[in-house]
Amino acid sequence: MGNDSIIKIRDLRTSFFTQGMEVRAVDGVTFDVPKGKTLGIVGESGSGKSISAMSILKLIQNPGKIVGGEIEFKGEDLTNKNENEMRKIRGNEISMIFQEPMTSLNPVYTVGQQIGESFRIHEKVGKKEAIAKSIDMLKLVGIPSPEKRVHQYPYELSGGMRQRVMIAMALACNPELLIADEPTTALDVTIQAQILELMKDLQNRLGMSIIMITHDLGVVAETCDYVAVMYCGKVVEYATVEELFANPRHPYTVGLLESLPRHDVDVEGEDLSVIRGSVPSPANMPTGCRFAPRCPHASEICNRLPDLEEDEHGNQIRCWIYSDEWDGDPEVKVHGTRTTQG
Numbered sequence: 001m002g003n004d005s006i007i008k009i010r011d012l013r014t015s016f017f018t019q020g021m022e023v024r025a026v027d028g029v030t031f032d033v034p035k036g037k038t039l040g041i042v043g044e045s046g047s048g049k050s051i052s053a054m055s056i057l058k059l060i061q062n063p064g065k066i067v068g069g070e071i072e073f074k075g076e077d078l079t080n081k082n083e084n085e086m087r088k089i090r091g092n093e094i095s096m097i098f099q100e101p102m103t104s105l106n107p108v109y110t111v112g113q114q115i116g117e118s119f120r121i122h123e124k125v126g127k128k129e130a131i132a133k134s135i136d137m138l139k140l141v142g143i144p145s146p147e148k149r150v151h152q153y154p155y156e157l158s159g160g161m162r163q164r165v166m167i168a169m170a171l172a173c174n175p176e177l178l179i180a181d182e183p184t185t186a187l188d189v190t191i192q193a194q195i196l197e198l199m200k201d202l203q204n205r206l207g208m209s210i211i212m213i214t215h216d217l218g219v220v221a222e223t224c225d226y227v228a229v230m231y232c233g234k235v236v237e238y239a240t241v242e243e244l245f246a247n248p249r250h251p252y253t254v255g256l257l258e259s260l261p262r263h264d265v266d267v268e269g270e271d272l273s274v275i276r277g278s279v280p281s282p283a284n285m286p287t288g289c290r291f292a293p294r295c296p297h298a299s300e301i302c303n304r305l306p307d308l309e310e311d312e313h314g315n316q317i318r319c320w321i322y323s324d325e326w327d328g329d330p331e332v333k334v335h336g337t338r339t340t341q342g
């Protein structure tokens with residue numbers, strides 16, 4: 001990967017300090033986003049996906065704090081930048097789409113004022129030109145009658161329209177990196193498919209890189225080139241989307257895939273295989289592999305924390321099974337970590 005990455009995250013750590021305790025929301029996260037590609041970040045609720053994204057933009061607020069690591073964007077470490085420098089990067093070189101469009105759009109400004117603000121700040125254009133450019137953006141994201149819509153307020157639009165406006169805002173500055181945090185979760189499936197299609201199309205035309213945060217593996221399969229699987233603030237597996245689905249290595253990834261409803265087999269009356277147990281609480285975090293208490297293959301060595309190691313395919317896996325030191329069932333190493341026949 002290396003040099004053709006738009007952003008390289010190295011050992012990123014973000015913690016919240018509450019009630020005399022350190023909650024390590026992001027606990028040593030490492031990943032790259034190759035230029036012009038889409039990286040999906042998946043994982044159960046609370047695994048640190050959104051906090052990772054907010055850390056990249058340095059939007060973490062008290063009692064949260066980035067406590068370590070590097071965020072190398074176009075060769076520069078963002079962790080060293082001050083608020084002024086970050087403001088020039090946000091909504092310019094890197095922009096973000098948040099999950100809930102209604103809370104991210106300002107109810108007292110028109111669509112055009114909000115999209116246009118980006119042009120006025122970053123390109124220093126006048127009011128009229130900003131509106132004209134906003135209309136172009138609305139066209140780009142497929143909003144009908146943009147000349148009318150540009151003067152409307154957020155409450156006058158449907159949920160799908162508002163999410164398109166959010167995308168238009170995020171794209172107004174022609175960002176090199178777009179971070180989309182569950183951009184379609186709140187929308188119905190038809191609109192969801194349209195929005196994802198639109199993002200892909202815009203990526204092809206504008207050449208931007210995307211970080212797509214989702215817990216929907218269907219969305220990942222449709223939109224991503226690479227995937228980082230997160231568990232308890234750590235990346236446990238990083239692979240191309242093809243490899244991840246065809247050849248998942250980490251037992252947690254396998255569990256996620258096995259918990260997907262399958263359309264090819266009749267599962268009626270059968271329990272869907274879901275990962276046993278639940279995510280450990282921050283106060284009770286295992287010191288070894290975070291997934292060990294839920295892992296069907298856990299062995300003695302899993303009491304130690306495994307590193308994220310690259311294998312011969314360039315995939316990265318944080319699991320002892322794939323190391324020379326593996327002391328558990330040797331069969332697992334040979335036949336993989338699947339618990340059911342695939």
Ligand SMILES: Nc1ncnc2c1ncn2[C@@H]1O[C@H](COP(=O)(O)OP(=O)(O)OP(=O)(O)O)[C@@H](O)[C@H]1O
Nearest residue numbers: 016018023025044045046047048049050051052215
């Ligand atoms: N304001 C806060 N104060 C204390 N802890 C926080 C705060 N915000 C987040 N956390 C901690 O960070 C962890 C990761 O949160 P994050 O929002 O990144 O999860 P996520 O993977 O995006 O989950 P979801 O899929 O539900 O959006 C949480 O489990 C929580 O322990």
Ligand code: NI
Nearest residue numbers: 049050051181
């Ligand atoms: Ni989140």
